[in-house]
Amino acid sequence: MGIATLAVGTIALSASAATVLENRAATMKGLGANLKAIGAVAKGKAEYSPALIGNAKALVQYSKNIEVLFPQGSKGKRTKPEIWSDWAGFVKASEALEVAAPALLAAVESGDKAKIGAATGAVGKTCGGCHKPYRAPKKK
Numbered sequence: 802m803g804i805a806t807l808a809v810g811t812i813a814l815s816a817s818a819a820t821v822l823e824n825r826a827a828t829m830k831g832l833g834a835n836l837k838a839i840g841a842v843a844k845g846k847a848e849y850s851p852a853l854i855g856n857a858k859a860l861v862q863y864s865k866n867i868e869v870l871f872p873q874g875s876k877g878k879r880t881k882p883e884i885w886s887d888w889a890g891f892v893k894a895s896e897a898l899e900v901a902a903p904a905l906l907a908a909v910e911s912g913d914k915a916k917i918g919a920a921t922g923a924v925g926k927t928c929g930g931c932h933k934p935y936r937a938p939k940k941k
């Protein structure tokens with residue numbers, strides 16, 4: 802059973818290693834763009850609009866099962882080896898975002914700026930909570 806699972810995983814990775822990195826980058830950019838749109842309202846740089854509910858829903862979608870974007874050995878430009886050596890911690894960091902994202906959606910749906918600000922900050926903390934231990938600094 803274990804061997805069969807491993808074989809399937811290996812085939813999937815070798816056949817689509819580039820796709821894995823593309824999906825990962827697209828998801829991260831999707832998270833960033835939607836969080837930025839909502840954050841602009843929280844910072845008073847943009848007016849609240851119900852359209853932001855769409856941004857929050859997209860963020861919830863992107864936040865699901867981030868760890869799946871990091872199969873064993875799928876090294877990216879800024880992945881740290883700790884992702885795979887501390888997989889349980891990495892999954893925990895992913896789950897923190899999965900909890901914070903729906904809370905942000907609820908805050909955006911409420912239209913309450915203070916709540917949106919707090920929930921935006923909470924989501925941002927989960928991004929940093931994973932990037933700090935598991936994302937390597939930019940190469941100069």
Ligand code: HEC
Pocket residue numbers: 825826829830832833834836867868876877878879880881891894895898924925927928929931932935936
């Ligand atoms: C569970 C871990 C984890 C969480 C949670 C996470 N990220 Fe990331 N993110 C990473 C890692 C690791 C990389 C580097 C990936 C690579 O180099 O292949 C990355 C890369 C990125 C990138 C660069 C994408 C590119 O290749 O251009 C952006 C932007 C980004 N993250 C935004 C966010 C935002 C915004 C959030 C929160 C809403 C978030 N991330 C949450 C782990 C995470």
